[in-house]
Amino acid sequence: NQRISSNPRNRQIVQPGMNMGQDRQIQMIGGNGGNQFRQYAGQNVGNLNGYNEVQNVRNQKEEAGIQLQVEEYDLIAATADLDEIEEVNANCILMANLQQASSSGTQTNSALVYDSDGSAE
Secondary structure, three states, rough: OOOOOOOOOOOOOOOOOOOOOOOOOOEEOOOOOOOOOEEEEHHHHHHHHHHHHHHHHHHHEEEEEHHHHHHHHHHHHHHHEEEEEHHHHHHHHHHEEEEEEHHHHOOOOOOEEEEEEEOEO
């Protein structure tokens, strides 16, 4: 109870009880030194869709990783900028203290001296 096409290079074999309209269509392909290949058409499409979904997830993970690296780099750069700002502030405070000390001469308690956190002593 089988139907076989007359073309020996492309034989479609239908097994009893099998609906060829379903997505699990089996196609026998001759050639390649007599080797036979089975193609499950719908299954291949499903596998390709699954593969594409996995690739999309993988790409999203890579993009998230790159974004995280950029944000980490931005945070490191901001920390370096903050350190530099604090150093400049400390130098300004030191210069202000030196200027106050040099202009006050021998006077005591007349000029405020600033601490590194900006508070006056």
